[in-house]
Structures are given as structure tokens and as C-alpha cells.
Amino acid sequence: MxxxxxxxxxxxxxxxxxxxxxxxxxxxxxxxxxxxxxxxxxxxxxxxxxxxxxxxxxxxxxxxxxxxxxxxxxxxxxxxxxxxxxxxxxxxxxxxxxxxxxxxxxxxxxxxxxxxxxxxxxxxxxxxxxxxxxxxxxKHLCDDFHKMAVCKDKSRTHLRVLVKYFSSxxxxxxxxxxxxxxxxxxxxxxxxxxxxxxxxxxxxxxxxxxxxxxxxxxxxxxxxxxxxxxxxxxxxxxxxxxxxxxxxxxxxxxxxxxxxxxxxxxxxxxxxxxxxxxxxxLVSLKFVYRLATALYPGMRLQLLRARARFMPKLHLQVALRNCSFGDWFVLMRVGNNISPEMFRKLLEELYEEQSLTKKIPPGADEI
Known part of the structure; x- marks a missing residue:
């Protein structure tokens, strides 16, 4: 058997x-x-x-x-x-x-x-x-984090690759x-x-x-x-x-x-x-959840904040200034496959990247 x-x-x-x-x-x-x-x-x-x-x-x-x-x-x-x-x-x-x-x-x-x-x-x-x-x-975006968990320098290098990817x-x-x-x-x-x-x-x-x-x-x-x-x-x-x-x-x-x-x-x-x-x-509830995330931008922002250990909301809005709904979805999938600490570092790097291009954050987030 x-x-x-x-x-x-x-x-x-x-x-x-x-x-x-x-x-x-x-x-x-x-x-x-x-x-x-x-x-x-x-x-x-x-x-x-x-x-x-x-x-x-x-x-x-x-x-x-x-x-x-x-x-x-x-x-x-x-x-x-x-x-x-x-x-x-x-x-x-x-x-x-x-x-x-x-x-x-x-x-x-x-x-x-x-x-x-x-x-x-x-x-x-x-x-x-x-x-x-x-x-x-x-796998292409996240697998290296699992392979380089003991090597901080390589993890930092791959983090910069992710920042460049999500900035594109x-x-x-x-x-x-x-x-x-x-x-x-x-x-x-x-x-x-x-x-x-x-x-x-x-x-x-x-x-x-x-x-x-x-x-x-x-x-x-x-x-x-x-x-x-x-x-x-x-x-x-x-x-x-x-x-x-x-x-x-x-x-x-x-x-x-x-x-x-x-x-x-x-x-x-x-x-x-x-x-x-x-x-x-469960599948029906997940479908309702998916509709809610599509209709309420604030819910998407709070979900990212929760995953990123409650990063300051203003910093998160700046980091996601040019983020579309599809970008948010892929970002969340990446966040589910790396540690919360590493995910917060990714969003902070995106915040710094966006801050260099525009000093004043927009009045409303686009996500």
C-alpha cells in the first residue's frame, strides 16, 4: 500500500x-x-x-x-x-x-x-x-534569498536587483x-x-x-x-x-x-x-477577498503594511507611488516568499529609490 x-x-x-x-x-x-x-x-x-x-x-x-x-x-x-x-x-x-x-x-x-x-x-x-x-x-525573484540566507552580502546584492526590478x-x-x-x-x-x-x-x-x-x-x-x-x-x-x-x-x-x-x-x-x-x-471566501482588494485601494495598502511589519504609511505611499494593481499583486507574492524583515528592507529601498526621483510625496497613493 x-x-x-x-x-x-x-x-x-x-x-x-x-x-x-x-x-x-x-x-x-x-x-x-x-x-x-x-x-x-x-x-x-x-x-x-x-x-x-x-x-x-x-x-x-x-x-x-x-x-x-x-x-x-x-x-x-x-x-x-x-x-x-x-x-x-x-x-x-x-x-x-x-x-x-x-x-x-x-x-x-x-x-x-x-x-x-x-x-x-x-x-x-x-x-x-x-x-x-x-x-x-x-522562483526567479525569490529563490536566491533561500539559497543565500547565510550570506548577507549576496542577499543585499539580490535585494538591489529586486529594487531595480520593481522600479522598472x-x-x-x-x-x-x-x-x-x-x-x-x-x-x-x-x-x-x-x-x-x-x-x-x-x-x-x-x-x-x-x-x-x-x-x-x-x-x-x-x-x-x-x-x-x-x-x-x-x-x-x-x-x-x-x-x-x-x-x-x-x-x-x-x-x-x-x-x-x-x-x-x-x-x-x-x-x-x-x-x-x-x-x-474557502474558495468562495477567497474570491470575495480578491474582489475586496480590487475595489478598495486602502485595503491593499494595509495588507502590504502588515506584511512589512507596519512600515510608516507615508514611506509606503512614496515607495508605491508608481505601483499598479498588478505590481501590488506580484509584490505581495514576493512578500509571501521572503521573510518579513527582508520584505520591509525591499520596501524601504523602494522608498529611497522613489525619494531620489521626487522629494515631495503625492497627496494620494496610486495603489
């Missing part, structure tokens, strides 16, 4: 330069790692046995394959009856001769692993796009950089919304049912938890196998089947239910 998930540890290793913020990392990287881990778990036949096991006396390999490919079914909304002690039992008698229109076929069962794998690709898409569009700019006119480049990042943030939010819709269609009322199931679980009502989760992930079902009879007419053989993976599915998706909602809420 460790060999299967070992590549994920490298995927989640902390880099010296962070091109994603914390919420972006949770949405596009941690979520992908969780989905891939769940995929490995569900596809590990070595640890969880066959995905379907049916009761019978002969040709069981054929029966298992047939029921796996063509699907088993349950009657109505449930395939079990709660017992007084909180357990449950399969009820083959309730699934006897029922009309075809009352059968609910478990068509999703063989697709769960593929859906999780597809979700991992979709959630990774914004991170993949941003890694391409970012082009290593932050890269407004169009920085605006494209900012616009690309915001597009990826919007894509993160869109992925979360689409994920809600598709999972609800795939499992049939997944979000509403699991809300009641988790409420029952927090109340310690395991009987109700089992009853509700069985509606989404039944543990036993019925399968009809058609074989040719002596006269050539098809003969129907009924089989009662167990679905062992649904024991794991119900717990995995209980966790994913909470995780997807948490991540979607």
Missing part, C-alpha cells in the same frame, strides 16, 4: 518558493492527493477483496463477472431492514418478484474509481494551468500575471460548483442524504446512519443471470450479492462530503 501512495508524498513536498497561496493549495493540490489516495484504496483488491461477491453453487466466476458488468439492483430505496440492535440484514424476500420499474440498478458501482480519478484531474487543472502561465517568475515598468506583464491567477481562482470555484452538481447526479441526492446521515452520526444514531447511507451505497443487492435452457429459451437465475467496497465507499464519501464543502467555502 505504501508503495502505491509513495509518489503522493513527493507531490505534496513543500517547495522553497510557493507559487500558490494556502487556499489554492488546499483546493488544487491537497484535494488531488486525497482523491488519488481514495482511488488507490478502492482499487486495491489485495486489501479489500473482490468488488462483488454473489451467493451460488456453480459458475461463480461467470456470475461475478456478469453481475459486475450488467449491474445488480435493489428494490425501492433500501435493500436492508434495521434490527433492534442497530445492525442490518439483507432482505432477499423483499426483492423477490418486483416489477422492473421499481428496481433501482446500482449503475455507478463500477465507475466510482474512474470518477475519483477524473475528479483528481479536474481539480488539478487550475494548478496545472497556473504552473505553466506563472513561468517560474517567483512591468505593468502590462504584471497585469497579465495577476489576471491569469484570478482566472485560475475562478476556475477553482467553478470546479467546486460543477463537482457538487455531478456528484449529486451520479449518486442521486448525495448531498442532501449525507447531510442527514452525518447529523445522525454526530448524534450517535448508527442505525439511522446505516439506513441513510444504504440508500446511496447499498451493501447487498440482487442480480439476475440469464442462461440458455435445454430448449434454447433463456433461464433466469437469481443471486444475492454483497458489495464489499460500499463499506469503504460510504466512509470515503462521508469525508469527501465535508472536505468538498469546506474547500468550496
Amino acid at each position: 505504501y508503495t502505491a501512495v509513495k509518489p503522493l508524498s513527493k507531490y505534496l513536498q513543500f517547495k522553497s518558493v510557493h507559487i500558490y497561496d494556502a487556499i489554492f493549495t488546499l483546493h488544487s493540490k491537497v484535494t488531488v492527493a486525497l482523491l488519488l489516495a481514495c482511488t488507490f484504496l478502492l482499487s486495491s483488491k489485495q486489501y479489500f477483496g473482490d468488488p462483488i461477491q454473489c451467493l451460488g453453487n456453480k459458475d461463480m466466476d461467470f456470475v461475478h463477472a456478469f453481475c459486475w458488468i450488467y449491474g445488480a439492483y435493489v428494490h425501492g430505496n433500501t435493500s436492508l431492514e434495521p434490527l433492534k440492535n442497530g445492525a442490518a440484514q439483507c432482505r432477499p424476500d423483499t426483492m423477490g418478484t418486483v416489477p422492473m420499474e421499481k428496481r433501482r440498478y446500482i449503475i455507478y458501482y463500477q465507475w466510482v474509481v474512474l470518477v475519483l480519478l477524473l475528479e483528481s484531474f479536474v481539480f488539478y487543472l487550475p494548478a496545472f494551468l497556473w504552473k505553466i502561465w506563472e513561468g517560474g517568475r517567483l 515598468d512591468y505593468k502590462e506583464t504584471h497585469f497579465r500575471y495577476f489576471a491569469s491567477y484570478v482566472f485560475c481562482e475562478i476556475l477553482n470555484l467553478s470546479v467546486s460548483i460543477v463537482n457538487f452538481i455531478l456528484l449529486d447526479l451520479f449518486f442521486g441526492g448525495f448531498w442532501a442524504r449525507y447531510w442527514h446521515a452525518l447529523v445522525a452520526l454526530t448524534d450517535g444514531d448508527f442505525n439511522n446512519w446505516n439506513s441513510i447511507t444504504m440508500q446511496v451505497f447499498p451493501k447487498c443487492a440482487k442480480c439476475e443471470v440469464y442462461k440458455g435452457g435445454p430448449s434454447g429459451s433463456p433461464t433466469i437465475y437469481d443471486h444475492l450479492c454483497l458489495l464489499p467496497l460500499n463499506i469503504l465507499n460510504e466512509k470515503i464519501f462521508a469525508f469527501l462530503w465535508m472536505w468538498f464543502i469546506l474547500v468550496a467555502a
Whole structure:
């Protein structure tokens, strides 16, 4: 098992330069790692046995394959009856001769692993796009500070390079950089919304049912938890196998089947239910934050001051006299990748650079 998930540890290793913020990392990287881990778990036949096991006396390999490919079914909304002690039992008698229109076929069962794998690709898409569009700019600007942490002279030299960089006119480049990042943030939010819709269609009322199931679980009502989760992930079902009879007419053989993976599915998706909602809420709040920083210049100034250990406001206004919104964004990304002390030195150097070109600060900051 460790060999299967070992590549994920490298995927989640902390880099010296962070091109994603914390919420972006949770949405596009941690979520992908969780989905891939769940995929490995569900596809590990070595640890969880066959995905379907049916009761019978002969040709069981054929029966298992047939029921796996063509699907088993349950009657109505449930395939079990709660017992007084909180357990449950399969009820083959309730699934006897029922009309075809009352059968609910478990068509999703063989697709769960593929859906999780597809979700991992979709959630990774914004991170993949941003890694391409970012082009290593932050690494170029900040990586030397990590390599030269013990060499003050080299750090001072690189600090002057940054001052020269932010004193130059890269407004169009920085605006494209900012616009690309915001597009990826919007894509993160869109992925979360689409994920809600598709999972609800795939499992049939997944979000509403699991809300009641988790409420029952927090109340310690395991009987109700089992009853509700069985509606989404039944543990036993019925399968009809058609074989040719002596006269050539098809003969129907009924089989009662167990679905062992649904024991794991119900717990995995209980966790994913909470995780997807948490991540979607954080991404939504981040989008509101991004709108606030775009609409309120004073908020951008205060965020820089907080990162720069509350540098005097007038000095900061002078340092950012010619700073556009895109410049502010790149400056903040640099500030998140170097120490606050070094970031304040950078802004003080920018203040001195601007003071040389114009002695009197403007009445209002442009940021």
C-alpha cells in the first residue's frame, strides 16, 4: 500500500518558493492527493477483496463477472431492514418478484474509481494551468534569498536587483500575471460548483442524504446512519443471470450479492462530503477577498503594511507611488516568499529609490 501512495508524498513536498497561496493549495493540490489516495484504496483488491461477491453453487466466476458488468439492483430505496440492535440484514424476500420499474440498478458501482480519478484531474487543472502561465517568475525573484540566507552580502546584492526590478515598468506583464491567477481562482470555484452538481447526479441526492446521515452520526444514531447511507451505497443487492435452457429459451437465475467496497465507499464519501464543502467555502471566501482588494485601494495598502511589519504609511505611499494593481499583486507574492524583515528592507529601498526621483510625496497613493 505504501508503495502505491509513495509518489503522493513527493507531490505534496513543500517547495522553497510557493507559487500558490494556502487556499489554492488546499483546493488544487491537497484535494488531488486525497482523491488519488481514495482511488488507490478502492482499487486495491489485495486489501479489500473482490468488488462483488454473489451467493451460488456453480459458475461463480461467470456470475461475478456478469453481475459486475450488467449491474445488480435493489428494490425501492433500501435493500436492508434495521434490527433492534442497530445492525442490518439483507432482505432477499423483499426483492423477490418486483416489477422492473421499481428496481433501482446500482449503475455507478463500477465507475466510482474512474470518477475519483477524473475528479483528481479536474481539480488539478487550475494548478496545472497556473504552473505553466506563472513561468517560474517567483522562483526567479525569490529563490536566491533561500539559497543565500547565510550570506548577507549576496542577499543585499539580490535585494538591489529586486529594487531595480520593481522600479522598472512591468505593468502590462504584471497585469497579465495577476489576471491569469484570478482566472485560475475562478476556475477553482467553478470546479467546486460543477463537482457538487455531478456528484449529486451520479449518486442521486448525495448531498442532501449525507447531510442527514452525518447529523445522525454526530448524534450517535448508527442505525439511522446505516439506513441513510444504504440508500446511496447499498451493501447487498440482487442480480439476475440469464442462461440458455435445454430448449434454447433463456433461464433466469437469481443471486444475492454483497458489495464489499460500499463499506469503504460510504466512509470515503462521508469525508469527501465535508472536505468538498469546506474547500468550496474557502474558495468562495477567497474570491470575495480578491474582489475586496480590487475595489478598495486602502485595503491593499494595509495588507502590504502588515506584511512589512507596519512600515510608516507615508514611506509606503512614496515607495508605491508608481505601483499598479498588478505590481501590488506580484509584490505581495514576493512578500509571501521572503521573510518579513527582508520584505520591509525591499520596501524601504523602494522608498529611497522613489525619494531620489521626487522629494515631495503625492497627496494620494496610486495603489
